[in-house]
Amino acid sequence: MNIFGRTTRKTLWKNKTRTIVTIIGIMLSAAMITAVLTSIVSLQEYALNCAVYQDGNWHISQENLTQEELSQVREDEDVDSGAAAQELGYAPVENKWAEKPYLYVLGADGLFMERMPVHLIRGRLPENSSELLIPNEIVERGQAEIYVGDQLTLDLGDRMLGGETLYQHNPLMLDETGELRETLQIRQARTYTVVGVYETPGFEDYSSPGQTALTCWDDSSAAETYSVYLLLKDPGKAYSYMNGSMYTGTANTDVLLYSGVSFYDTFYKVLYNLAAILIGLTIFGSVSLIYNAFSISVSERTRQFGLFSSVGATRRQLRNMVFDEAVYLSLIGVPLGILCGVAGIGVTLNLIGNKFYSLFGVGQVAFRLKISPFALAAAAVLAFITVLVSAWIPSRRAARVSAIEAIRQTGDIKAGGKVKTSRIVYRLFGLEGMIAAKHFKRDKKRYRATIISLFMSVVIFISASSFCTYLTDAVTGTFQVHDYDISYSVPQDLKDSQGNPVSAGQAAALLSRAEGVTRSSFAAVAIEEDLEIPPEWMPESTRKYFEGTGTGGVETEGAEGFQAGLMIYGVDEVTYRGYLKELGLPEETYMDAEHPLGVGYSWLRDFNRGTERVESLQLLDQERKSLPFWHLNRAKFEQMLEQGNTGDMTEEEYEQRRRSCLESRTLEIGTYADRLPFGLNRSKNHSVCIVYPISAFEKLNLGSTSATIYFEAADHSLVFQNMAEEAGKNGLPREYLYDVYAVNENDRNLVLIIKVFSYGFIVLISLIALANVFNTISTSIYLRRREFAMLKSVGMTRKGFRKMMNFECLLYGLKALAFGIPTSFAVTWLIFRSVRMGYDTGFYLPWPAVAVAVGSVFLVVFATMMYSMRKISSDNPIDALKDENQ
Numbered sequence: 004m005n006i007f008g009r010t011t012r013k014t015l016w017k018n019k020t021r022t023i024v025t026i027i028g029i030m031l032s033a034a035m036i037t038a039v040l041t042s043i044v045s046l047q048e049y050a051l052n053c054a055v056y057q058d059g060n061w062h063i064s065q066e067n068l069t070q071e072e073l074s075q076v077r078e079d080e081d082v083d084s085g086a087a088a089q090e091l092g093y094a095p096v097e098n099k100w101a102e103k104p105y106l107y108v109l110g111a112d113g114l115f116m117e118r119m120p121v122h123l124i125r126g127r128l129p130e131n132s133s134e135l136l137i138p139n140e141i142v143e144r145g146q147a148e149i150y151v152g153d154q155l156t157l158d159l160g161d162r163m164l165g166g167e168t169l170y171q172h173n174p175l176m177l178d179e180t181g182e183l184r185e186t187l188q189i190r191q192a193r194t195y196t197v198v199g200v201y202e203t204p205g206f207e208d209y210s211s212p213g214q215t216a217l218t219c220w221d222d223s224s225a226a227e228t229y230s231v232y233l234l235l236k237d238p239g240k241a242y243s244y245m246n247g248s249m250y251t252g253t254a255n256t257d258v259l260l261y262s263g264v265s266f267y268d269t270f271y272k273v274l275y276n277l278a279a280i281l282i283g284l285t286i287f288g289s290v291s292l293i294y295n296a297f298s299i300s301v302s303e304r305t306r307q308f309g310l311f312s313s314v315g316a317t318r319r320q321l322r323n324m325v326f327d328e329a330v331y332l333s334l335i336g337v338p339l340g341i342l343c344g345v346a347g348i349g350v351t352l353n354l355i356g357n358k359f360y361s362l363f364g365v366g367q368v369a370f371r372l373k374i375s376p377f378a379l380a381a382a383a384v385l386a387f388i389t390v391l392v393s394a395w396i397p398s399r400r401a402a403r404v405s406a407i408e409a410i411r412q413t414g415d416i417k418a419g420g421k422v423k424t425s426r427i428v429y430r431l432f433g434l435e436g437m438i439a440a441k442h443f444k445r446d447k448k449r450y451r452a453t454i455i456s457l458f459m460s461v462v463i464f465i466s467a468s469s470f471c472t473y474l475t476d477a478v479t480g481t482f483q484v485h486d487y488d489i490s491y492s493v494p495q496d497l498k499d500s501q502g503n504p505v506s507a508g509q510a511a512a513l514l515s516r517a518e519g520v521t522r523s524s525f526a527a528v529a530i531e532e533d534l535e536i537p538p539e540w541m542p543e544s545t546r547k548y549f550e551g552t553g554t555g556g557v558e559t560e561g562a563e564g565f566q567a568g569l570m571i572y573g574v575d576e577v578t579y580r581g582y583l584k585e586l587g588l589p590e591e592t593y594m595d596a597e598h599p600l601g602v603g604y605s606w607l608r609d610f611n612r613g614t615e616r617v618e619s620l621q622l623l624d625q626e627r628k629s630l631p632f633w634h635l636n637r638a639k640f641e642q643m644l645e646q647g648n649t650g651d652m653t654e655e656e657y658e659q660r661r662r663s664c665l666e667s668r669t670l671e672i673g674t675y676a677d678r679l680p681f682g683l684n685r686s687k688n689h690s691v692c693i694v695y696p697i698s699a700f701e702k703l704n705l706g707s708t709s710a711t712i713y714f715e716a717a718d719h720s721l722v723f724q725n726m727a728e729e730a731g732k733n734g735l736p737r738e739y740l741y742d743v744y745a746v747n748e749n750d751r752n753l754v755l756i757i758k759v760f761s762y763g764f765i766v767l768i769s770l771i772a773l774a775n776v777f778n779t780i781s782t783s784i785y786l787r788r789r790e791f792a793m794l795k796s797v798g799m800t801r802k803g804f805r806k807m808m809n810f811e812c813l814l815y816g817l818k819a820l821a822f823g824i825p826t827s828f829a830v831t832w833l834i835f836r837s838v839r840m841g842y843d844t845g846f847y848l849p850w851p852a853v854a855v856a857v858g859s860v861f862l863v864v865f866a867t868m869m870y871s872m873r874k875i876s877s878d879n880p881i882d883a884l885k886d887e888n889q
Contacts (some may be wrong), residue, residue, distance in 0.1 A: 004869050006321055007311070007323065007324050007327065009317075009328070010307065010311075010324070010612075011324050011328050011331065012331065013325045014307070014328075015328060015331060015332070017197070017691075020163035020781070021565075022332070022677065023198075024133050024337075024369050024656055024774055024777065025293060025297075025332055025336075026335055026336040027069060027294050027336075027774055028289060028336075028774050029289075029332055029333060029335075029336025029337060029340060029390055030336045030337075030339050030340035030343060031289070031295060031340065031384065031387050031391075031770055031774070032285065032286070032289030032336075032340065032389055033337045033339075033340025033341050033343075033344060033382060033383070033386035034338065034340040034341070034343040034344035034347060035285045035344065035385055036285060036286075036344070036381075036382040036385050037340065037341045037343075037345060037348070037378070037379065037382040038344040038345075038347055038348040038351075039282065039285070039380050039383060040378040040379075041344065041345060041348050041372070041373070041374065041375070041378055041379075041382075042348050042352070043378075044373050044375045044378050045352060045370075045371070045372050045373040047261055048371075048373045049089070049368065049370045049371070049373075049473065050257075050261040050369045051258065051261035051262060053255035053259060053346045053368050054255075054258045054260075054261055055120075056120060056122075056368050057120055057205040057257075057260060058120060058205040058206060058255055058257060059119040059120045059204075059205065059206060059232060059255070060119075060252070060258070061086065061118060061187050061232035061233060061234055061255050061258070062117070062233055062234055062235045062236065062238055062241045062255055062256055062259060063232075063233045063235065063241055063245050063248075063252050063253070063255070064206070064231065064232045064233070064252060064253045064255070065230070065231050065233070065242060065250045065251065065252045065253075065835055066090070066170065066171070066172075066228070066230045066251065066253075067090070067170055067228045067229075067230075067247070067251070068228060068229045068230070068231060068250060069227070069228065069229070070229065072229075072250065073085075073087060073229045073231055076231055076233070076250070077231065081235055081236060081237070081240060082230050082233050082234070082235060082236070082246055083233075083235060083236045084111065084114065084117060084233075084234050084259065084720070085114075085231045085232060085233045085234070086111075086114040086115040086118045086222075086231070086232045086818045087111075087112050087114070087115060087220075087230065087231045087232075088109040088110060088111045088112065088115050088217075088230045088231075088595040089109065089110035089111075089221070089223060089224055089226035089229055090109060090227075090228045090229060090230055091108040091109065091110055091159055091193070091226055092107075092108060092159035092160050092161060092190055092191075093105040093106070093107055093108075093159065093160060093161065093187060093212075093213050094106045094108065094157035094158055094159050094160070095187060096141070096147060096149075096157075096214075097143055097145075097148075097210040098145025098146060098147035098765055099145050099146045099147075100140070100141070100144050100145035100214075102174075102175055102210075102212065103140075103141075103145070103175075103211070103212055103213065103214050104175070104212065105158060105162075105187075105212055105213040105214070106137070106141070106213060106214055106216045107171060107207075107211070107212075107213025107214065107215050107216065108135070108157065108193075108217075108218060108680070109214050109215060109216070109217055109218070109230070110132060110217075110218050110219060110220045110221055110224060110226060111217050111219065111220060112217070112220040113220075113349055115232070115305050116128060116217075117235075118232065119204065119232065120205050120206070121136070121201055121204065121217065122201055122202040123136075123199055123200075123201050124139050124199075124200045124201055124202060125151060125199065125200050126151040126197075126198050126199025126200055127198055127199050128198070128199060129198055129199070129217065129218050129219050130198075130219065131219050132199045132218055132219045132220070132221035132224065133194070133195060133196060133215055133217060134195060134196050134219065134220070135155060135195035135196065135197050135198065135217070135220075136197075136198065136199045136200070136201050136216060136217040136220050137149060137197055137199075137200055137201075137214075137216045138200070138201060138202070138203040138204070138214050138215055138216065139200050139202055139203060140202065140203045140214060141214045145214070150197065151197055151198065151200065152196070152197065152198075153196070153197045154194060154195075154196055154197075155191070155194070155195050155196075155197055155594070155889075156192060156194045157193055157194075157195065158187075158189045158191075158192050159189070159190055159191050159192070159193055160188045160190045160191075161187070162185050162186075162187060162188075162190035162212070163185060163186050163187070163188050164176050164184060164185045164186070164653075165653035165654070165655075165838050166654075169185060170336060171207070171208065171211045171212075171213060172208065172211070173212075173682065174210040174211070174212060175212040178657070180468060183658070189395045192672070195218060199440050201217070203431065203458060205721055206232075206398075210774065232255075238259060238263075238264050239264050239387070241259050241264055242254060242259075242264070243252055254711050255460075255867045259812060262492060279534075282385075284700060286389050287459070287462075287463065289386075289389050289393070290389055290392055290393045290799060293313075293389065293390055293394070294393040294394075294396065294397070297328070297329065297393055297394045297397040297398075298327060298396075298397045298725055301325065301397040301398075304701060309673045311324075321398075322398040323398075323439065324398075325397055325398035326391070326394055326398060328394070329390045329391055329393070329394040332390065333386070333387050333390045336381075336386075337383055337387055337388075337390075339381055339433055340386060341379055341383060341386075341839050342614070344382065345372075345374060348372065349372045352370060352372055353372075393543075396569060397738070402582065405481070415424070416483070424482075430836065431697075433654075433806065434747065438794070438807060440810075440814075441445025453780055453815055454818045454819055456776055456780075456816060457776055457815055457816070457818075457819030457823070457860060457864070458818075458819045458822045458826070460647070460773070460776055460819075460823075460860070460863075461819055461820060461821050461823030461824065461826075461827060461856050461860060462826050462830060463769075463826045464769055464852065464855070464856050464859070465824070465827035465828075465830075465831070465849060465852050466827050466830040466831065466834070467769075467857050468849045468851075468852030469827075469830070469834050469835075469848075469849045470834050470853075472849050472852075473834055473838045473844070474837060476840070476844060479603060483770040485682075485743055486681060486682065486715075487524075487682045487714060487715055488714060488715055488716040488719040488722070488742075488743060488744040489679065489713075489714040489716055489722060489723055489740070489741065489742055489743060489744070489745060490682075490711055490712065490713055490714070490728060490741045490743050491510060491511075491514055491712040491714075491726075491730075491739050491740050491741070492709065492710075492711055492739040492741070493506075493507045493510055493525070493709065493710040493712060493739065494709055494710065494739075495708060495709060497510065497735075497736075497739075499732030499734035501734060504854060505735065507525045507527060507711075507712060508525065508575065508697075510525075510712060510735060511523055511524075511525040511575070511712045513730075513735065514712065514714070514729055514730060514735070515714070516720055517726040517728075517729045518655060518722070518724060518725050518729075519681075519717050519718055519721055519722035520714050520715070520716055520722060520726075521715045521716060521717055522714070522715035523712065523713065523714050524575055524577075524578040524607045524680065524682045524699075524710060524711060524712070524713045524716070525574075525575050525578075525682075525710055525711065525712040525713065526572045526573060526574045526575070526578075526680070526683060526713075527573040527681060527697060527708050527709070527710040528570060528571065528572050528573075528708060528709060528710065528711070529568075529570075529571045529574070529634070529700075529703075529705040529706070529708045530568065530569070530570055530571075531568065531569040531571065531632055531634060533633070534566070534568060534569040534630075534632045534633075534690075534691060535565070535566060535632075535633075536565045536566075536567055536622060537693075537787065540623055540624055540627050541621075541622065541623065541624060542620075542621050542625075544620060544621075545607070545620045545621055545622060545688055548620055549565065563815075565622075567622060567690055567691060568690035568691070569630075569632050569690065569691050569693070569699070570690050570691070570692045570693075571601075571692075571693050571701070571703070572679075572683060572692060572693070572695065573585075573695050573696065573697040573699070573700025573701065573710075573802060574680050574683070574694060574695070574696060574697060574700075575696075575697055576594075576683075576696055576698065578680055578681055579593075579594070579680065579694075579695075579696040579697075580594070581680075581681075582602070582680040582681075582694070583602075583730045584637070586602070586674075586676055587674070588602070588674065592673060593696070594696050594698075594699070595699070595703070596696070596698040596699045596701075596702050597811075598671075599670075599671065599699035599700075599703060600671050600672070600673040600693055600699075600703060601671065601673065601674040601693040601694055601695045602672070602674060602675070602676050602693070602694045602695075602698075603623065603630075603672040603676070603691065603692070603693055603694075604675065604676055604677075604678070604679055604691070604692040604693075604694065605621050605622040605623040605675065605691045605692070606619060606620070606621060606622075606677070607619065607620045607621070607622045620846055621675075621677070622691055623691060627672070628671065628672050628673070629668060629669060629670075629671060629672070630669065630670045630671075630693070631667070631668070631669045631671070632667075632668055632674055632693070633665040633667060633668070634665065634666045634667075634668040634705065634706075635661070635664055635665055635666075636664045636665070636706070637664075637706055638663040638706070639664045640661060643660055643663075643664065661719075662868045665837065669701075670693055672693060676694075678837075679694065680694060681713065681715075682711070682713030685791075712714075714726070716744075718823070719742060719744035720742070723740070723742045726740060727740060737822070744757075744864035773863060776863050776864070777863070777867050777868060780815075780864065780867040780868065781867055781870065784868070784872065791804070792840075795845055804872065808863075808868050808872060811868070812864045812865050812868055813861075815864050816860045816861045816862075816864055820857060820860060823856070824853060824856075827853075827856075828848060831846075831848060831849065832846065
């Protein structure tokens with residue numbers, strides 16, 4: 004090693020505090036980059052494994068193919084392979100799951116059994132075409148008396164309605180009375196031996212009327228149609244392949260998404276923009292810390308560089324001395340940082356891994372930390388580049404200093420004539436404040452370095468907080484979390500165990516006695532499907548939105564307008580009065596049962612396929628106070644249906660009879676609100692809600708309605724048990740009681756995961772900022788030892804020093820905040836714009852983070868000043884004045 008490298012190592016060893024702080028900064032930078040990349044790789048791997056477990060390892064499925072079409076699809080040049088199954092037909096089976104009265108039998112080939120989500124619970128897989136594997140829900144939910152080893156004879160056939168064949172994607176066809184409209188046309192009878200029970204497969208839609216049973220492929224079967232699940236050679240072509248195919252197809256969206264393929268580019272635009280901001284903040288904070296460390300090191304070594312320059316060292320050699328320092332520090336900091344990043348994210352994932360289980364609903368797939376060599380190499384390269392970039396500017400400054408100037412050290416302080424200071428400073432802080440102000444004007448480089456360090460810390464902290472806040476809000480807004488914990492559904496004909504009718508109000512009063520209930524409410528609801536909204540009823544922005552995106556998800560009827568749902572609520576009097584008080588509305592106007600005046604809510608949240616983002620709009624103009632709609636006279640309609648066989652009706656005939664039973668009604672709206680009362684959540688995205696007190700709702704006479712009771716609980720599981728006991732004591736059916744809090748566990752876990760990572764990111768970025776400030780200020784104070792020694796020698800007291808340093812702290816903090824807060828607001832705006840690409844939200848500033856930043860700046864500056872001054876307070880003035888480092 005040459006003289007330059009040995010000198011650099013000795014300098015690092017001599018300045019241990021600065022060296023350690025710089026290494027810590029490099030470690031934090033490498034750790035954060037490693038944690039981000041490793042967590043992304045681990046989460047993507049886990050999500051992909053969960054998607055494959057639930058839905059199977061395939062990209063595109065095609066159903067109802069003929070044997071010739073199946074062969075053609077499998078031989079396509081873009082297809083790697085296809086798992087196929089014979090669609091043997093539907094068979095009626097006795098079970099208590101009314102929405103799924105059939106077994107849907109598939110004859111699966113070997114590849115199907117291997118790639119599709121066939122997860123055995125008990126028994127074994129079928130080995131020939133006379134053996135059958137049944138889904139667990141037909142036994143558990145349907146309570147069918149079918150056991151392993153049973154002989155099962157099934158009459159297999161096709162579902163028919165009005166001469167048309169129905170398939171698995173067609174739900175069960177029922178009329179308004181709940182009677183079956185479709186018929187089953189039997190093709191063959193087959194006898195099977197039940198050999199096993201498996202988990203209901205993910206490729207079966209919840210609305211599908213047949214519960215999927217599996218047997219083995221049989222070339223001699225009379226199957227007329229086939230299903231195939233394709234793996235493509237290039238998953239990126241999945242959606243274009245599906246759109247270009249002549250056959251109807253379905254994409255395995257989750258598997259494709261976690262493989263890096265999304266139908267909408269917005270998903271990745273938002274993801275990449277937010278990731279870029281996250282990595283940018285990390286590198287920005289790291290560069291600011293490490294740059295200041297090297298800048299201070301160059302200032303300390305100015306005389307050293309001058310001596311080398313005087314004996315013939317070239318500019319390149321002087322620059323390399325700074326880069327040598329960067330390499331030495333990186334060799335220690337980067338590996339340690341990567342180890343800390345992997346360990347930190349490993350501990351974090353271990354602590355919250357169970358939250359991911361409930362989030363994806365797959366407890367059988369273990370969440371494991373995935374250490375990707377590529378991710379670690381990328382983290383190491385990024386961290387090393389960050390260090391080199393940080394050292395580049397100081398290295399240029401070191402190479403430009405002339406030998407004479409470096410030895411005399413005249414470059415840092417340039418008075419430039421008489422230095423003037425404000426009289427206000429002298430009056431407020433006296434002579435000490437004036438001396439500090441003169442110092443700042445003379446030593447501008449070090450003063451600016453400290454201000455820049457604080458400025459960057461403020462920007463990093465507020466920007467990181469904004470990033471986390473917007474991300475959390477987007478998640479909570481997209482995945483709705485109810486404001487109640489427990490609900491009780493009240494059908495129209497609810498009766499107790501004695502046969503006595505029970506109203507929603509009576510049931511609410513009884514169940515509210517349960518210990519632990521903190522709040523309760525009930526609401527009756529009438530759902531009307533026929534609300535036609537002409538374009539002129541809409542605000543201009545909503546009208547333009549639909550004109551630009553087609554339907555935007557709302558059914559249309561040509562130029563007549565939009566077909567939406569109407570939900571009419573009747574809320575209990577106490578809750579409604581509280582709701583009116585929140586909105587500032589008069590009770591005498593909105594509680595008048597004789598002249599009902601409702602509160603409207605017409606906010607629409609819709610995925611815009613044109614802009615590929617979720618948007619919020621008003622369906623109705625705020626000036627629209629009268630709302631005509633078509634009300635279905637259900638009694639008349641049911642009577643009409645009894646006169647004919649609904650199974651012989653086509654969809655057009657059925658709808659024509661239904662429309663003949665519609666009656667024109669009108670609702671009066673007093674005002675529109677931006678929220679609904681406690682407990683009410685729209686079950687339909689494209690619907691208008693009108694809220695009345697229960698007394699006014701009953702006067703509307705809307706026919707058969709249901710009601711729901713909402714409870715807020717201190718401990719949802721304990722209160723749920725208490726409420727079940729209370730229901731039993733009062734003879735109320737327990738099956739209508741739901742623990743909504745437990746059902747929504749997935750949404751809350753997602754929010755918790757976001758918060759854990761968000762706060763972890765804020766903590767790490769704050770540590771970088773703190774290390775940056777500490778390193779800058781403490782080193783700056785150390786470099787001023789000769790100045791302080793001179794002031795001591797002319798009689799400045801400890802009190803005078805404190806007064807001078809207090810002024811410096813105040814000046815540092817105010818200057819940093821004056822530049823940092825506006826800049827952080829600008830970064831917050833960029834974050835808002837990135838989030839708004841995929842989620843419609845308003846711009847807001849993170850005022851709590853701003854308050855914390857303001858307090859922290861002064862706290863950190865004062866604490867660092869006190870620490871640094873205490874370190875040099877015992878210096879002998881004579882020794883400090885003779886110190887050659889200055």
